[in-house]
Amino acid sequence: MLQELYINNFVLIDKVTIKLCERLNVFSGATGVGKSLVIGALNFILGGRATSDIVRNGKEEATVIAKFCIKDKYMLDRIKKMFDTSAIEEELLIQRSMDTTGRSRCRLNDIPITVTMLKEAGELLVNIHGQHEHEALLHGINQLYILDDFGGIASLREDFSEIHHQFAEKTRLRDTLKNNQQERKQMIDLYAFQIDEIDKAQLRAGEIEELEKERNILNNAEKIYNTVTSCNSQIYESSDAVIERLKCVVKELQSVAKLDEKLLNLSDTCNQLLYQLEDISFSLGKYIEGFSFDPQRLECIEDRLNTIRKLKSKYGNTIEEILSYRNEVESKLKQISAEGTTFEQVDKELNMLSELLKQKGKGLAKKRLATAEKLSPLIDKELHDLGIPHGRFYAQITSPFLSENKDADVSNANSYGFDQVEFLISPNPGEDLKPLRKIASGGEISRVMLALKHQLAKVDKTPVLVFDEIDANVGGRMGEVIGEKLNSIAKSHQVICITHLPQIASYAEEQLKVSKFVKNGKTYSTIESLSEESRLEEIADMIRGSEKTEITMKQAREMLQDAKRKIKSKG
Numbered sequence: 001m002l003q004e005l006y007i008n009n010f011v012l013i014d015k016v017t018i019k020l021c022e023r024l025n026v027f028s029g030a031t032g033v034g035k036s037l038v039i040g041a042l043n044f045i046l047g048g049r050a051t052s053d054i055v056r057n058g059k060e061e062a063t064v065i066a067k068f069c070i071k072d073k074y075m076l077d078r079i080k081k082m083f084d085t086s087a088i089e090e091e092l093l094i095q096r097s098m099d100t101t102g103r104s105r106c107r108l109n110d111i112p113i114t115v116t117m118l119k120e121a122g123e124l125l126v127n128i129h130g131q132h133e134h135e136a137l138l139h140g141i142n143q144l145y146i147l148d149d150f151g152g153i154a155s156l157r158e159d160f161s162e163i164h165h166q167f168a169e170k171t172r173l174r175d176t177l178k179n180n181q182q183e184r185k186q187m188i189d190l191y192a193f194q195i196d197e198i199d200k201a202q203l204r205a206g207e208i209e210e211l212e213k214e215r216n217i218l219n220n221a222e223k224i225y226n227t228v229t230s231c232n233s234q235i236y237e238s239s240d241a242v243i244e245r246l247k248c249v250v251k252e253l254q255s256v257a258k259l260d261e262k263l264l265n266l267s268d269t270c271n272q273l274l275y276q277l278e279d280i281s282f283s284l285g286k287y288i289e290g291f292s293f294d295p296q297r298l299e300c301i302e303d304r305l306n307t308i309r310k311l312k313s314k315y316g317n318t319i320e321e322i323l324s325y326r327n328e329v330e331s332k333l334k335q336i337s338a339e340g341t342t343f344e345q346v347d348k349e350l351n352m353l354s355e356l357l358k359q360k361g362k363g364l365a366k367k368r369l370a371t372a373e374k375l376s377p378l379i380d381k382e383l384h385d386l387g388i389p390h391g392r393f394y395a396q397i398t399s400p401f402l403s404e405n406k407d408a409d410v411s412n413a414n415s416y417g418f419d420q421v422e423f424l425i426s427p428n429p430g431e432d433l434k435p436l437r438k439i440a441s442g443g444e445i446s447r448v449m450l451a452l453k454h455q456l457a458k459v460d461k462t463p464v465l466v467f468d469e470i471d472a473n474v475g476g477r478m479g480e481v482i483g484e485k486l487n488s489i490a491k492s493h494q495v496i497c498i499t500h501l502p503q504i505a506s507y508a509e510e511q512l513k514v515s516k517f518v519k520n521g522k523t524y525s526t527i528e529s530l531s532e533e534s535r536l537e538e539i540a541d542m543i544r545g546s547e548k549t550e551i552t553m554k555q556a557r558e559m560l561q562d563a564k565r566k567i568k569s570k571g
Contacts (some may be wrong), residue, residue, distance in 0.1 A: 001020070001022050001066075001068065001069055001463060001464065001494040002020050002066060002067070002068055002125075002126070002464050002494060002496070003019070003020060003067045003068065003069050004017060004018065004019055004020070004047075004065075004066070004067040005017070005018040005020065005038075005041065005042070005064070005065070005066055005067075006018075006063075006064065006065040006066075006067075007037075007041045007058040007063075007064050008062065008063040009055060009059040009060075009061060009062045009063065009148040009332060010037065010038055010040070010041050010044070010054055010055075010056065010063075010064060011034075011040065011053075011054055011062075011525075012034050012037060012056070012064045012287035012288055012516065012523055012524060012525040013034070013037055013041070013056070013524075013525050013526075013527075014056065014372045014524055016527050018038075018512065018529075019510075019529060020494070020496065020510060021494075021509045021510040022494055022509075023487075023490035023491070023494065023495065023509045023510075024486055024487050024490035024495045024497065024508045024509050024510070024511070025494070025495065025496045025497065025508060025509070025510045025512065026497050026498075026499055026504065026505045026507075026510070026511045026513075027228075027496070027497070027498050027512050027513075027514055027527070028499060028500070028505050028511060028512075028514070028538060028542060029497075029513055029514035029515060030516075030541075031500070031514075032182070032516070032526060033515055033516040034496070034514050034516055034525030035498050035514045036468075037514075037525055038053070038214055038496075038498065038514065038527070039128065039466065039468050039498065040240065041064045042126065042128065042466060042496075044064050044096060045064040045065070045066045045094075045095075045096050045097075045118075045120025045122070046066075046118070046119065046121075046122030046123075046126055047106075047115050047116070047117075047118035047120075047121075047122045047127075048119070048122075048169060049272040050098055052098060052099070052100050052102040052103070054098060054100065054101050055098060055099065057522075058336065058522075060099055060100060061097050061098065061099045061100070062097065062098050063095065063097040064095070064096055064097075065093065065094070065095045066093075066094045066095075066410040066460070067091065067092070067093055067094075068090055068092040068093075068094070068125060068170070069090055069140075070090055070091075070092055070094075070125075070463070071090060072463065074461075075124065075125075076088070076090070078124060079092070079121060079124065079563050081416065082117070082120060082121060082124075083108065083111070083113070083117070088108075088109060090111075091111065091388050092108070092125075093107075093108070093109050093110070094106075094107070094118065094121070095107045095108075097116075102353045106118045107271075108121065111115055112451060116149075116462055119299035123462075123569065124462065124463055124467060125462065125463060126462065126463075126464040126465075127460065127462040127464070127465050127466065128298060128466040129453060129465070129466060129467050129468065129470065138437040138445070139437075140420060140421055140422060141416070142178070142424065143395070143421045143423045144368075144416060144419070144420075144421040145416075146452055146456065147368055147372060147375065147395055147421055148368070148371075149193070149456055149459070149460070150371055150374075150375055150452075150455060150456055150459060151233075151367055151368065151370070151371030151375075152459060153364065153367045153368070153371065156360070156363065157363055157364065157416050157417065158368060159360060160357070160361060160364055160415075160416070160417055161416065162362045162416070163170055163353060163357055163360060164357060164413060165356065165408070165415070166353060167350065167353040167357060170346060170349055170353060171350060172348050173335065173346055174343065174346045174347060174350055175334070176336070177342070177343040177346060178252065180342055180425075184336060187332075187336060188333065188336060188337045191329045191330075191332055191333040191336075192333065194314075194315070194326070194329050194395055195326055195327075195329055195330055195333065195395075197311070198311065198315065198322060198323070199326070200324075201307055201308070201311060203308070203311070203319045203322060203323060204319070205319055205320060205323075206319075207319060208305070208308060208319065208497070209428065210307070211301050211304055211305055211499070212343065214297075214301060215298065215301045215302070215303055215305070217513055217542065218293065218294070218301070219298070221291075221293040222293070225291055225293075226469065228287055228288055228291070231284060232281055232284040232285060232288065235277055235280060235281045235284070236277075236278075236281040241565055242277060243274065243277050243278065243281065246270065246273065246274050246277065247274065250271050250274055251385040253266060253267040253270060253361040254267050261540050267323055267469060296411075306356065310372055354410045357410055357413055358408050358410065361399075361401065361408060361413060361417050361419075362401045362408075364417045364418075364419065365397065365399040365401040365402060365417070365418065365419050366401070368397050368399075368417075368419055368421070369397050369399075369402065371395075372394070372395035372396070372397055372421075375440065375455065376393055376394045376395055376413070378455050379393040379448070379451050379452065379455065380392055380393050380455055382450075382451030382455065382485075383447060383448070383451055385481055385485075386447040386450065386451060386478060386481050386482075387447070387478050387481065388427050388447060390426075390427070390429040391425065391426065391427050392425065392426040392433060393423070393424070393448070393451075394423075394424045394425075395420055395421060395422075395423055395424075396422045396423075396424050396433075397420075397421060398418040398419065398420040398422070398423070399417075399420070400412075400418055400419075401418065421434055422436075423435070423436040423448070425448065426434065426440065427439070429564050436448065438504055447478070449470075450470060450482060450485060453465075453467070453470075453489070454485045454488065454489060456494055457489040458492070460493070462493070463493060463494060463495045464493065464494045464495075465484065465489060465493045465494070465495050465496070466495075466496045466497075467495065467496070467497045467498070468498050469498050469499065469500070470482065470486075470497065470499070470504075471500060471501045479501035479503025479504050480503040480504075480506075480562075480563075481504070482501070482503070482504050483501075483503050483504040483505075483506060483507035483563065484507065484566065484570075486504065486507060487507045487541075487563075487567055488570070490509070495520060500542070501542070502539045502542035502543050502556065502559060503559065505538070505539060505542060506539060506559045506560050507563045507567065510529065510531075511529055511535050512527055512528065512529050512530065513527070513528055513538050514526070514527050515527075515528070535560070536556050536557060536560065537553075537556075539559060539560060540552040540553050540555070540556040543555055543556060543559075
């Protein structure tokens with residue numbers, strides 16, 4: 001579960017620590033106070049895309065910290081495997097910061113991680129159901145994914161997708177071999193030339209920096225030599241050299257030090273300086289002796305840099321990119337010119353992959369049909385509970401494998417199979433089942449979505465489920481039913497919900513209020529956990545706005561009591 005969420009300098013939020021319970025947590029508040037910021041902060045800490053705009057005006061950095069407690073051994077093992085460590089215990093502390101330049105920093109239990117790694121962990125821990133999922137529900141591909149998730153067959157779809165990818169790659173290779181042998185030969189020659197050109201250069205990482213450094217020395221050889229020679233002369237060789245003058249100083253100090261021992265230290269220090277200067281002079285002399293200017297070497301460096309410059313213009317901006325391109329081309333060359341690779345061989349492999357796709361696709365179709373037969377009556381019951389008493393639902397599967405005497409055409413397959421899924425609904429008695437996307441109202445779509453989420457939660461392994469305004473397009477009459485459904489989900493998952501409906505809020509175990517105020521010309525959003533008394537007032541506010549009356553307070557009290565009674569009766 002998500003135990004705590006710390007938000008600092010995030011848009012309108014100055015600093016807040018949110019403590020959450022294990023079951024149903026509800027965020028309420030008036031429109032425009034910043035409830036969406038909670039979802040924004042969650043998306044941010046889970047690796048979602050973000051820009052520097054999230055940093056509060058006048059601040060340097062925005063930070064979000066999430067504290068998770070993971071008791072499920074399976075989930076904990078997956079996270080340990082993901083980060084290749086056994087040091088992670090039940091408590092998981094995730095931190096992400098972003099400064100005004102857009103630079104992002106992520107840490108997991110004080111271990112630096114990438115945003116990609118953070119996103120992968122976030123997908124395991126939290127599932128956010130956003131406001132726009134109602135629209136997404138109308139798309140066939142999303143309906144197919146919902147069906148696969150419910151049936152636990154997503155892994156079968158992924159297996160099919162991998163084989164389909166191989167089939168597509170092999171098809172492109174076959175087409176190349178079949179349609180343009182000359183082009184194939186040209187590609188082989190080009191790849192071979194590029195590899196040879198790069199290999200002949202014998203590039204080394206860091207070579208450019210080394211060459212430029214040496215070139216700089218050679219270009220300034222005269223200045224370096226003259227300066228070093230002059231310095232050595234001033235220190236040792238000239239008639240009034242520093243060393244000779246210092247020797248006189250040492251001699252004179254030694255003569256008077258016999259008279260005053262306080263001068264002994266100064267005399268010794270001067271003597272040490274003398275030794276150091278002699279060492280410096282010796283080193284400068286050695287440098288001069290070994291110094292040489294080789295115009296030919298400078299010419300070689302320029303030629304070498306020019307060679308590298310030409311390669312950079314063709315293959316990459318750095319030596320590392322050039323070498324990476326070389327390896328990529330080598331892989332392509334092996335694929336296209338592998339010994340024994342002929343059109344016939346590739347065609348044979350394609351036939352094998354085609355049969356395998358049909359086999360996997362047939363298995364997927366049967367699983368999807370069985371899942372649809374199981375899901376449809378469950379959604380019917382959910383719709384009845386949600387105020388569509390005569391509603392009928394059916395997940396229609398269109399597949400060549402479900403028709404007799406019809407062979408599957410592999411060219412009609414895509415990465416998720418041969419099948420098409422269409423959610424059908426009949427909201428009223430006497431009406432035929434028709435596509436959800438054609439006949440359903442916004443309120444009906446919201447209810448179908450909730451019905452699906454309620455059922456999917458039973459098979460969803462993600463410990464934390466977030467619902468952003470699931471009450472969209474739903475009237476107050478259905479709020480109580482939705483609250484019951486969310487409370488039911490919260491028996492097996494931690495649930496976080498943003499809502500405007502008091503009927504939903506009354507089913508929460510923990511209710512948090514989002515408020516907004518202006519102070520010293522700045523706008524602030526705050527989040528506070530409500531006590532029993534303040535929660536009663538908030539529910540009353542949600543019923544009638546700020547105009548609380550004895551009647552609304554009574555309604556709020558009854559609403560909370562009814563919710564508690566129903567929760568208790570259902571265990």
